[in-house]
Amino acid sequence: MAEISTKPYLIRALYEWCADSGYTPQLLVSVDNRTRVPPGFVKDGQIVLNISAGATRNLTLDNEWIQFSARFGGVSHEISVPVDRVAAIFARENGQGLHFEPVDAGLPEQTPPPPEPGEPPAPPRGKPSLKVVK
Numbered sequence: 359m360a361e362i363s364t365k366p367y368l369i370r371a372l373y374e375w376c377a378d379s380g381y382t383p384q385l386l387v388s389v390d391n392r393t394r395v396p397p398g399f400v401k402d403g404q405i406v407l408n409i410s411a412g413a414t415r416n417l418t419l420d421n422e423w424i425q426f427s428a429r430f431g432g433v434s435h436e437i438s439v440p441v442d443r444v445a446a447i448f449a450r451e452n453g454q455g456l457h458f459e460p461v462d463a464g465l466p467e468q469t470p471p472p473p474e475p476g477e478p479p480a481p482p483r484g485k486p487s488l489k490v491v492k
Contacts, residue, residue: 381449
């Protein structure tokens with residue numbers, strides 16, 4: 359039997375704590391192709407969503423998906439977020455909450471194998487950069 363994730367239960371618990379304390383619960387979401395959010399509000403592949411009762415309509419926090427309707431720039435949008443894409447839930451007023459380990463869209467993290475003894479190390483990946491030294 360597959361182990362049940364604690365993440366959706368923790369999200370619901372922090373949501374209730376925020377509501378009971380008078381705080382505004384917010385989600386930090388890592389956006390991927392399964393995440394339905396207004397693309398114009400996504401920055402660096404992430405979006406912060408206000409999930410308070412006053413900001414959402416028909417909020418559902420289940421074990422696999424978080425779904426609700428919300429207005430962005432005066433336009434109503436249907437929001438669907440897979441629970442595994444939630445990076446954090448926190449109170450806007452004080453930042454207290456939980457941050458979760460990043461999940462790469464359900465794919466196992468792949469690390470390169472260590473180099474064989476005597477082999478030169480692999481060159482760093484990414485964009486090369488130069489630094490002017492005077």
